[in-house]
Amino acid sequence: MPEAxxxxxxxxxxxxxNPEVLGLWLQAVLTFAIFSFLWGDNRVYKFAxxxxxxxxxxxxxxxxxxxxxxxxxxxKLWPQLSAKADVTADHWVIIPGILGLLMLTRFMPKYDxxxxxxxxxxxxxxxxxxxxxxxxxxxxxxxxxxxxPLVPGADVGWWVAVSSLVVLVGVICTxxxxxxxxxxxxxxxxxxxxxxxxxxxxxxxxxxxxxMARISLLIGRVEFLLYDWLPxxxxxxxx
Amino acid sequence: MRDIxxxxxxxxxxxxxxxxxxxxxxxxxxxxxxxxxxxxPATTDIYDYIDGLAPxxxxxxxxxxxxxxxxxxxxxxxxxxxxxxxxxxxxxxxALFPEGAMMVNRVLDEVAPEMNKTYxxxxxxxxFKPGSVAVILGMGKDIIGxxxxxxxxxxxLSNMPVMxxxxxxxxxxxxxxxxxxxxxxxxxxxxxxxxxxKVGVGVTAVMxxxxxxxxxxxxxxxxxxxxxxxxxxxxxxxxxxxxxxGMSSQSIAHAxxxxxxxxxNIGYFxxxxxx
Numbered sequence: 001m002p003e004a005x006x007x008x009x010x011x012x013x014x015x016x017x018n019p020e021v022l023g024l025w026l027q028a029v030l031t032f033a034i035f036s037f038l039w040g041d042n043r044v045y046k047f048a049x050x051x052x053x054x055x056x057x058x059x060x061x062x063x064x065x066x067x068x069x070x071x072x073x074x075x076k077l078w079p080q081l082s083a084k085a086d087v088t089a090d091h092w093v094i095i096p097g098i099l100g101l102l103m104l105t106r107f108m109p110k111y112d113x114x115x116x117x118x119x120x121x122x123x124x125x126x127x128x129x130x131x132x133x134x135x136x137x138x139x140x141x142x143x144x145x146x147x148x149p150l151v152p153g154a155d156v157g158w159w160v161a162v163s164s165l166v167v168l169v170g171v172i173c174t175x176x177x178x179x180x181x182x183x184x185x186x187x188x189x190x191x192x193x194x195x196x197x198x199x200x201x202x203x204x205x206x207x208x209x210x211x212m213a214r215i216s217l218l219i220g221r222v223e224f225l226l227y228d229w230l231p232x233x234x235x236x237x238x239x
Numbered sequence: 240m241r242d243i244x245x246x247x248x249x250x251x252x253x254x255x256x257x258x259x260x261x262x263x264x265x266x267x268x269x270x271x272x273x274x275x276x277x278x279x280p281a282t283t284d285i286y287d288y289i290d291g292l293a294p295x296x297x298x299x300x301x302x303x304x305x306x307x308x309x310x311x312x313x314x315x316x317x318x319x320x321x322x323x324x325x326x327x328x329x330x331x332x333x334a335l336f337p338e339g340a341m342m343v344n345r346v347l348d349e350v351a352p353e354m355n356k357t358y359x360x361x362x363x364x365x366x367f368k369p370g371s372v373a374v375i376l377g378m379g380k381d382i383i384g385x386x387x388x389x390x391x392x393x394x395x396l397s398n399m400p401v402m403x404x405x406x407x408x409x410x411x412x413x414x415x416x417x418x419x420x421x422x423x424x425x426x427x428x429x430x431x432x433x434x435x436x437k438v439g440v441g442v443t444a445v446m447x448x449x450x451x452x453x454x455x456x457x458x459x460x461x462x463x464x465x466x467x468x469x470x471x472x473x474x475x476x477x478x479x480x481x482x483x484x485g486m487s488s489q490s491i492a493h494a495x496x497x498x499x500x501x502x503x504n505i506g507y508f509x510x511x512x513x514x
Contacts, residue, residue, distance in 0.1 A: 038256045056305065060337040068369040071387055083393065126372065133432045137458065145456035167455075206448045209465070213311060213444035215263065215492045216466035219485035220310020222263050 021232055028229040031221050073097045146171045170198040244506035255499065262495045266487035273487040278471035281454050284461035285439040286322065286475045288413060294327030296412040297405055301422070302346065305338035308419035308443055309345075314482035315441040315469035316346045316417045320362075322476045324354040328412075329401050330362040333386075335374060335422050340367040340391060359390075359399040366391030371425050379408050379434040408434040413460065417441040423450060431458050441468065 010017045033048035075082035076090040077097075099118040105111040148164035149156045176188055177195030184192045265271065278286070289298065300320065304312045323330050332343045343364050356362055365386045368374045377385040382405060383396045396402050404410055414436055416423045423440045430436040437460050440450055444465030453459045463472060466489060469482030 038253065056338065059341075063337040063340060063367055064369055067367050071389075072369075129372065129376065130428065133428045137428045137432045141456050141458055142452060145452070202448070206445075209444040209448055211493065211496055212465055212467060212489065215259075215489055216311045216444065216485065217308075218259070218263055218492075219466065219488050220481075222260075222267060222488070223310075223481060223485065226264075226267050 024229050024232050028225060031225065035221075073100075169194070174198050244502075244509050247502065248506050248510070258495060259492055262491045263488040266491060271487050271491075273490045275467075275470045275474060275483060275486040278475055279464070279468070281451065281462040281464065282468050282471040283475065284454070285319070285415065285441075285463060286461075286472060288437070288439065288460050289319070289322055289326060289328070292326065292328060292412050296326075296328045297331060297410060298323045298328050299331045299333070299411045299414040301414070301416045301418070301426070302332060302334050302339040302343045303336040303416060303422045304342060304419035304443075305336065306342070309342065310481075311443050311465050311469070312417050312419060312441060313342070313345065314466065314480050315463045315472055316342075317350050317480060318469060318472040318476060318478065318482065319415055319417075319441065319463070320346055320350045321354065321478055322472070324350065324356050324361065325476065331365060331382075331401065331405070331411075332362065333365040334367040335369075335371040335425075336418075336420065337367055337369075343391070359394070360401055363396065363399055363401045364391040365396065371422055372429060375425055375429045376433070379430065379436075382407055382411075408436040411436060413437050413439060415439045415441060419443050419446070427453055427458055439463075 008019065010019045010022070030048045030051065033044045034052075036042055037045040073093050073096075075084070076093045079087040079089055099121055102114045102118050105114040146167050148160070148167070150161055150165050150168070152158045152161040173191045173195035175195070177184075177192040177199065179188070179192075182188060266273075292298075300316070302316060320330055330347075332347060334340045334343055343366075347362060347364055350356075351358070351362055366389075368386060374385055383402065386396055388396050390396055390399070408414075408430060414426065414430065416426050416438065418440065419442070423438075423442060423446070426436075426438050426440075431438050438458075439460040439462070441463035442450060442465070444467070447462055447464035447468075450459065450462050454462045463469065466482055466485055469480070470486045471482075473480045473482045
């Protein structure tokens with residue numbers, strides 16, 4: 001008997017269920033319901049899709065309520081409601097609390113202009129904290145990584161030198177492909193064509209990885225069906 | 240010959256789905272094992288870094304994926320945590336993704352008992368914290384403060400031996416983000432750039448190509464790429480898991496897709512040449 005069948009039993013309408021076995025069956029049925037989309041769009045698939053979206057949203061809402069609204073707002077304003085009754089109230093959290101409530105005015109057309117204030121605050125905050133760090137992280141350090149030694153020597157092996165050259169040529173040629181102020185003719189035309197090839201290789205690598213990701217998800221479901229669900233459904237079929 | 244390719248181009252795509260499904264299932268049913276290949280340098284770099292840390296070092300892991308990406312990311316998270324425990328490191332787990340809170344438990348609840356590790360002494364689950372960038376920046380100053388001095392179950396973090404001497408990023412030896420979204424970029428931008436925290440990532444294969452440049456530039460310690468990366472890590476620590484289990488299916492399915500791509504291209508060019 002699989003381990004999953006050893007849990008506490010659940011009685012519903014006079015029928016006895018093992019919650020873990022019931023969970024495995026639910027997972028299996030929903031997996032097949034989602035796979036039914038491969039045959040064509042259908043109501044069973046739609047139902048499973050809505051269940052997934054609903055549960056994800058519901059779970060997320062509960063977690064955010066517990067971890068953000070209660071912990072960061074309610075318990076800070078009224079510590080006596082929490083386990084830390086000896087902590088003094090922090091009234092500064094009223095400001096983000098009000099900004100958060102103003103976001104809800106999006107649902108009231110007459111007052112939805114008020115939601116611009118928290119949005120402006122958020123955009124300003126993230127732009128202010130982000131820009132000084134994004135420039136070095138995304139631009140300067142990446143530019144530095146393209147400026148590696150191109151000549152083999154004591155510290156630079158042949159392979160490293162060739163790799164550095166490929167990166168440098170790739171960056172320059174790809175950038176010239178996106179230079180639109182002059183017609184792509186002559187040297188610029190050759191460079192932009194090489195740039196297209198580099199882009200193609202990058203897209204190919206991206207597509208290959210995407211295929212791998214999707215197959216991995218299918219493998220995960222197949223593993224579940226064969227190793228978790230099948231032994232419950234067919235006890236002698238343990239793989 | 241052209242007629243064959245013409246017919247193939249009109250084939251019902253559901254036959255292709257069936258072939259892919261068979262390619263994935265058959266290795267499981269037959270026990271077929273194909274070699275997974277040599278571990279890539281991006282994976283090995285994370286393994287070597289963890290291996291090189293002194294026992295008792297602190298590794299922060301952020302589990303930022305939902306059940307939708309579990310098949311790809313959970314095997315690598317388990318492998319890395321298993322490796323950290325084997326080396327005697329402390330593990331502080333957290334989540335910046337709401338569903339990550341339960342994903343953390345799945346990893347720790349399986350690996351910690353296997354390795355005889357004790358909660359609060361060897362590892363802790365600080366739980367989910369909303370506001371990713373604000374949390375990352377705040378942790379640079381006061382990790383326990385950001386988590387309101389409570390773990391996922393409401394226990395005081397400051398009383399736990401695992402948190403002894405851990406104030407901010409200066410006390411974290413390595414951070415690894417297991418993610419299916421954009422959160423690794425926030426770690427790179429804020430934790431790496433501002434606080435010089437050593438960061439590695441374990442990501443879905445879709446995201447990996449976007450993150451390799453940050454590894455090559457030295458901003459990331461390493462990149463574990465999808466199920467293949469998980470299999471590589473399991474191979475490095477010599478503990479086979481779900482990653483290695485699926486690699487034969489992965490290889491056969493990839494070979495089949497390459498065959499389809501070649502076949503489709505031949506058909507396309509033959510059709511173009513048709514008068």
